[in-house]
Amino acid sequence: MNDKIKLARRIAWAAGAFSLIVAVLLIANFLQTKLNDPIDNKTIPELVKRLSENPSDEALKQEIRAFDLMARKAYFTSQWQIRTGGYLLLLGVIITLLAVRYERSAKSKLDAVDILKDESALDKVLAQKWIAALGVFIFLAAIVSGILSYNAIDRYLVVENAPAVSEAGTTASSGENALDNMDQPSSGQLAAGDTVTANVVTETPSSSSLAEAVAENAATKTFATMAEMKANYPFFRGPEGIGIAYQKNIPTDWNGTSGENILWKVKVPKPGYSSPIIWGNKLFVTGADASARVVYCYDKNTGKLIWEASADQIEGSPPSKMPKVTADTGLAAPTMATDGYSVFAIFATGDVLALDMNGKRTWAKNLGVPDNHYGHASSLVVYKDKLLIQYDTNKGGKVMALSTASGDKIWETVRGSKISWASPALVNTGTRTELVLATNPTVASYDPETGKELWSMNCLSGEVGPSVAYSNGMFYAANEYAKLAAIKPGSAPSIVWSEDEYLPEVASPLAVNSLVFVATTYGVLACYDAQTGEKYWEQEWGDPFYASPVYADGNVYLADQSGKMHIVKASKTFELVAEPTIGEKVVCSPAFGDGRLYLRGTNQLYCIGTK
Numbered sequence: 001m002n003d004k005i006k007l008a009r010r011i012a013w014a015a016g017a018f019s020l021i022v023a024v025l026l027i028a029n030f031l032q033t034k035l036n037d038p039i040d041n042k043t044i045p046e047l048v049k050r051l052s053e054n055p056s057d058e059a060l061k062q063e064i065r066a067f068d069l070m071a072r073k074a075y076f077t078s079q080w081q082i083r084t085g086g087y088l089l090l091l092g093v094i095i096t097l098l099a100v101r102y103e104r105s106a107k108s109k110l111d112a113v114d115i116l117k118d119e120s121a122l123d124k125v126l127a128q129k130w131i132a133a134l135g136v137f138i139f140l141a142a143i144v145s146g147i148l149s150y151n152a153i154d155r156y157l158v159v160e161n162a163p164a165v166s167e168a169g170t171t172a173s174s175g176e177n178a179l180d181n182m183d184q185p186s187s188g189q190l191a192a193g194d195t196v197t198a199n200v201v202t203e204t205p206s207s208s209s210l211a212e213a214v215a216e217n218a219a220t221k222t223f224a225t226m227a228e229m230k231a232n233y234p235f236f237r238g239p240e241g242i243g244i245a246y247q248k249n250i251p252t253d254w255n256g257t258s259g260e261n262i263l264w265k266v267k268v269p270k271p272g273y274s275s276p277i278i279w280g281n282k283l284f285v286t287g288a289d290a291s292a293r294v295v296y297c298y299d300k301n302t303g304k305l306i307w308e309a310s311a312d313q314i315e316g317s318p319p320s321k322m323p324k325v326t327a328d329t330g331l332a333a334p335t336m337a338t339d340g341y342s343v344f345a346i347f348a349t350g351d352v353l354a355l356d357m358n359g360k361r362t363w364a365k366n367l368g369v370p371d372n373h374y375g376h377a378s379s380l381v382v383y384k385d386k387l388l389i390q391y392d393t394n395k396g397g398k399v400m401a402l403s404t405a406s407g408d409k410i411w412e413t414v415r416g417s418k419i420s421w422a423s424p425a426l427v428n429t430g431t432r433t434e435l436v437l438a439t440n441p442t443v444a445s446y447d448p449e450t451g452k453e454l455w456s457m458n459c460l461s462g463e464v465g466p467s468v469a470y471s472n473g474m475f476y477a478a479n480e481y482a483k484l485a486a487i488k489p490g491s492a493p494s495i496v497w498s499e500d501e502y503l504p505e506v507a508s509p510l511a512v513n514s515l516v517f518v519a520t521t522y523g524v525l526a527c528y529d530a531q532t533g534e535k536y537w538e539q540e541w542g543d544p545f546y547a548s549p550v551y552a553d554g555n556v557y558l559a560d561q562s563g564k565m566h567i568v569k570a571s572k573t574f575e576l577v578a579e580p581t582i583g584e585k586v587v588c589s590p591a592f593g594d595g596r597l598y599l600r601g602t603n604q605l606y607c608i609g610t611k
Helices: 003-033 042-052 058-107 112-117 121-127 129-156 180-181 210-220 226-231
Strands: 262-266 277-279 281-288 293-299 307-311 342-346 351-356 359-367 381-383 384-389 397-403 409-415 425-428 433-438 442-446 453-458 469-471 474-478 482-487 494-499 510-512 515-519 524-531 535-540 551-552 556-559 565-569 576-578 591-593 596-600 605-609
Touching: 277 591, 293 342, 293 482, 293 551, 351 384, 381 425, 384 482, 425 469, 510 551, 515 556
Parallel strands: 469 510
Antiparallel strands: 262 605, 277 281, 281 293, 293 307, 342 351, 351 359, 381 384, 384 397, 397 409, 425 433, 433 442, 442 453, 469 474, 474 482, 482 494, 510 515, 515 524, 524 535, 551 556, 556 565, 565 576, 591 596, 596 605
8 A cells, every 4th residue: 555655646746746847838938928929020020111112022022931931830839839738737737636636545544643654745745735826826827828828819910990901011910921911812712712512523624505504403493403503603613612614715815904805894892802603694702891791793794783782780790890800801701602593601790691693682690700810711612402601710610501591500510620711622522422621630521411520630730721622532631831631531531642842821722634733822833643642843933822723624723912823734744824914913713604714803803805
């Protein structure tokens, strides 16, 4: 018995000392962060100011990116230390308490008088109430320090309260690039999530005629068919949401400044980073500011505004004070979705709006204001009679299905995930349809009919914006500070290969023609073999990519933030087709119609095609 008591005493001493050391380190980390905040870097704003005076200084741009990269790495390292330290501290305290409890229980079985005469140093320490109180104080101080350190980013939030996004740069926050903020990037492409309908992706897509689509739907009279989806452009990055467009004769030459091949352009009344979607002759986008959240419907052939509808008078929606969002995300970042019968929109307020094709509201509801320090950005997707919504916030993750007809909740699945700006992908893998979501740390698949988890794979980290890609039985997930992973799905999913040389911060990867394309915020497009991960080529242009690459008519279309569209052949050898420019900043991904390309800039919405 005495040997066991001694062992418990030693374990208690060791665990107690360990807990004390971890607690002191957590407090030190907090004090160090306060004295030298990694995300409050005074150097970057000064360099950005200099760059605004000389925007063509490429060396200065690289210097800014280097400083920002170091700041963000320091921030994420600090967050990792806090999380890990917190877990270790909790473990140490639990072991200490268990050991002390066992030791005292064992001693109670011995002669109390003899035990008192042989009182150990540990018993004497435990008998001193002021020492115990000091330990509790240090433990609580460590916990409070960790919480305050983790929430330090809140100081850098701004409220979207203007009718238009300022051209001025904003203060960089964690996970954002100060240079990108100055150039006014969009988490609308953090919005940028893949939204897909159920179908197997072919390696070289072919167009489906609208007449065939209408005939097929007339036979079923239930849901929009895949033929109809392919004939239109109903979700972010195409009818399957994985960056594949089925339209033909897509233009490769235009000039926004001279007006060459610009069929029309209009200014959307309210700002937003949602990409356009199309059904029939109607094109839809959203816009929002502190005064209103609005859906706009345009004639895709003329640019005429057909109707607009406000997301107002919704129960649970914030009546006046808008949620805090950053200027480069705003209140209207998620891309809409349509099934040809209704159109659906979601805003950073948590408001979801359903309208018929003529703009009449069919239902609206508030999901609860999302706790999101940039602003909600996950796009929508429709599966049969279900509107699927990824709702991963700082307070926890979940995915849900609402009835497209009534807005009633059909199912909801709580996820053990962190906040995400990626969007759902919905893919027919050949044996079943899977709803696949990307977040930190998992890529997870769900049954879209029931919400049941099918499989998951831990492979991501950081603040996840890119959604997954899919081709030939494999999913591709990537994020900056993590890796590019090729995942074989199933009951026992596995990572077939991974790479970490070129990683996207916002743009989703594209998989087509047995290739995987990755676009980075430091201006590089890289091409990999989809089966082996072998890198075929890389091309650096310099300007950041926030828009996601899209495949159309044999080419990959990728817009950089300067407004230049880089058009390359989807092949294992680099072949540049053209580099037309729109003449203004671009962060949204394009939409396509036969012979047309539709692109939203920060100021105008464009229709591009031959006259």
